[in-house]
Amino acid sequence: MEIKNFNKYKIKWNIKSETEIKPGLENIQAALKKLGNPQDKHKIIHVAGTNGKGSTIAFLTALANEHGLAYASFTSPSIVDVHDQIQINSIPVTEKQMDKAFSFMQQRGISGMLTDFELLTVTAFIVFETLELDIVFIEAGMGGRLDSTNVMKTSVAVIPSISIDHTNFLGDTLEKISWHKAGILKQNSQLVIGTFLEPAKTIIYNEAKEKNANILEYTKEFQIEKQQYTYEEFTFSNLNPKMIGQHQQSNMALAITALLISGFVLEESSVQTAVKDARLPGRMEKIRENLYMDGAHNQASTDALVETMKEQFPNRPIHFIVGILKDKDYVYMLRKLEEIGSSFEFVNFQHERALNANILYKYCTNSAKSITLDAIQLDLVKKSENGITIVTGSFYFITEVKEKTGI
Numbered sequence: 001m002e003i004k005n006f007n008k009y010k011i012k013w014n015i016k017s018e019t020e021i022k023p024g025l026e027n028i029q030a031a032l033k034k035l036g037n038p039q040d041k042h043k044i045i046h047v048a049g050t051n052g053k054g055s056t057i058a059f060l061t062a063l064a065n066e067h068g069l070a071y072a073s074f075t076s077p078s079i080v081d082v083h084d085q086i087q088i089n090s091i092p093v094t095e096k097q098m099d100k101a102f103s104f105m106q107q108r109g110i111s112g113m114l115t116d117f118e119l120l121t122v123t124a125f126i127v128f129e130t131l132e133l134d135i136v137f138i139e140a141g142m143g144g145r146l147d148s149t150n151v152m153k154t155s156v157a158v159i160p161s162i163s164i165d166h167t168n169f170l171g172d173t174l175e176k177i178s179w180h181k182a183g184i185l186k187q188n189s190q191l192v193i194g195t196f197l198e199p200a201k202t203i204i205y206n207e208a209k210e211k212n213a214n215i216l217e218y219t220k221e222f223q224i225e226k227q228q229y230t231y232e233e234f235t236f237s238n239l240n241p242k243m244i245g246q247h248q249q250s251n252m253a254l255a256i257t258a259l260l261i262s263g264f265v266l267e268e269s270s271v272q273t274a275v276k277d278a279r280l281p282g283r284m285e286k287i288r289e290n291l292y293m294d295g296a297h298n299q300a301s302t303d304a305l306v307e308t309m310k311e312q313f314p315n316r317p318i319h320f321i322v323g324i325l326k327d328k329d330y331v332y333m334l335r336k337l338e339e340i341g342s343s344f345e346f347v348n349f350q351h352e353r354a355l356n357a358n359i360l361y362k363y364c365t366n367s368a369k370s371i372t373l374d375a376i377q378l379d380l381v382k383k384s385e386n387g388i389t390i391v392t393g394s395f396y397f398i399t400e401v402k403e404k405t406g407i
Contacts, residue, residue, distance in 0.1 A: 003116055004399075005081035009102050014112035015119065028118045028148050031110040035122065038129035042072075044155040045258050048140035048147070048184045050177070051301045052160025052194065052251045054280050055243060057137050059255035061090055062278035064135060066270040073137040074124040074149070076117075077395055079281045086124045093127055101126040117141055118148040135262065145183020157184045157191040158258050160251055162200040163300035175199050182207035192216045192257045194250045222257050224249045229256055229271075236268045241275045244284050245308035252278075282398045284308060287407055290388050291380055295395040297325070302333045305392065309340050317342040317387035321378065323397030326355040333393075334364050342387065343368035347375055351396045376404040 016027075032039055045060060047053045057073055064071040072088045083092040101123045105111075114122065121141075128136055138155075140147045162178050178200040185191050185207055193204060195218055208215050216222060222231035229236040229252075241252050252275050259266060279285070282295040284305075296305040309318060320341045324330045337344070344366050346357035357371045372378060378401065380389065391401050401407070 003082050003085075003120055004078045005083075006116065006120065009082075009098050009123075010119070013102075013106075013119075016112065016115050018115055024146055025148070025151060027113055028122065029151055031113045031118070031122055032125070032151060034108045034110055035105065035126060036129075038125040039152045040154075041129050042133050042136045043262060044136045044138055044152050045158060045262060046138045046140070046149065046152070046155040046184050047158045047160070048144035048181050049158075049160040049194075050163045050181075050298065051304065052247065052254075053139050055248060055251040055278075055283055056158060056160050056255050056258075057139055058243070058280040058283075059241075059252050059275060059278045060137050060258065061087075062274040063255060063259055063266065063271065064137075065090060066274035066277070067264065067266060069134040069264070070132060071135050071137065072124075072128045072131065072133050073139070074121065074128075075137075075139040076141050079395070079399055082120065085120065086127055088127075088131060088133075097127050098123065115148075121148045121151075135259075135264070140184060143177075143180035143183070145180045147180075147184075150184050152186075154186055154189060155184070156258050156262050157186070157189065158193075158254055159184070159191065159204070160194045160254055161247075161300060162196055162204075163298070175203060178203040179207075185211055185213050187211045188213065190214045190216065190261050192218075192254050192261070194218050194254060216257055216261065218250050218253055222253055224253045229253055231257055231260065234260060234266075236266070236271045238272055239275050240272075241278060243278060243280065244312055245304060246311065247304045247308075282395055287380070290385070291391075291407075292388070293391045293398050293401070295398055296333070296392045297328060297394050299329055299332050299336075302336045305390070306336050306340055309388070309390070313388050319343045319345065319387055319389045321345045321347060321372075321380075321389065321391045321401070322360060322393045323347045323349045323357075323375075323401075324355045324360065324393040325351065325353040325396070326359075327353060328355075328394075330355060330360060331363055334360065337392075338364070338366050341366060343370075345370050345372055345378075347372045347378065347397070347401075349375055349394075349397045349400045351394070351400075354394070354397070374404070375401045378405055380405055380407055 086093040285293045296302040346360040
């Protein structure tokens with residue numbers, strides 16, 4: 001996983017490549033032991049899943065902020081650079097805090113033990129350990145069971161969705177991918193889940209049975225109906241999230257439930273304000289009138305984007321500006337976008353896994369299509385004058401478009 005602007009902290013630091021370390025958590029657990037196991041200091045909500053992780057954490061942070069909690073979060077990938085992946089009360093970690101964490105890690109002799117993402121994960125836990133926090137929100141990088149974030153002894157687990165993604169790493173079936181996601185569940189703990197298809201649901205419930213864990217499932221133990229959240233004796237009405245799309249109702253409900261079962265008291269007026277304030281860069285993010293950015297980077301998130309567009313902008317012409325990573329099912333994603341797209345523009349972007357725009361152009365069946373060689377050439381203002389423009393695909397692509405267009 002690429003970590004932007006992380007190299008300046010790794011001067012004279014020996015980093016292991018992914019191929020040098022066998023799959024598993026042994027290396028990061030050994031490093032954390034040398035550091036005093038900082039991952040076990042705070043109460044943690046751990047979020048994994050194919051889609052919805054970022055949105056759920058956005059709701060969690062907004063709820064924590066509105067209720068006056070001291071909180072921190074570790075998410076991925078970066079939107080601007082490495083600092084926004086580690087946040088304290090929604091403020092990115094400073095260079096001074098990062099330098100201090102690296103100095104401490106070097107003193108404890110863990111250089112040469114970790115990969116890039118493992119090192120960043122450990123850095124986050126070191127930064128958080130020095131703070132008095134009510135709650136920490138951790139987003140799994142990839143999968144869950146073998147992900148470097150899955151190192152704490154206890155946590156409340158949240159899985160918003162499970163679908164096919166990262167097949168090179170997690171397996172090519174829903175069963176294999178679900179096994180990875182289910183691995184974040186701890187012994188005698190609690191898990192909050194969205195609505196799953198079989199066989200994902202069976203695998204999740206089997207994991208919970210093995211670990212004597214309790215599952216709270218959306219639409220069963222808790223639900224949202226007519227803008228009202230209900231779980232046991234808790235009821236919150238008039239909930240109107242700013243993040244659009246039906247799937248955000250579920251993500252909002254997951255976040256509320258996770259905080260309630262973590263022992264926090266939530267007030268209805270504060271919940272109402274928080275869900276309105278919750279936002280996530282790159283998720284149906286409104287940049288200006290008629291211009292949105294959405295990181296629909298796999299099958300499920302592309303499905304969600306198309307459904308949201310049908311719901312929000314029926315009968316409007318839609319222009320898609322697209323950049324996708326080559327290990328994604330780009331043919332499926334194109335066919336889905338073609339259901340509603342009036343025109344397409346495929347753009348080359350700078351990432352080692354970026355799919356060449358010519359390939360997308362070739363596989364697109366819409367006749368109104370074009371290629372742009374570099375995001376700096378995009379005129380987003382003009383394109384959004386006559387319809388809805390959606391910049392979509394990889395989060396890396398969206399970040400580059402923001403940087404190069406200054407939008």
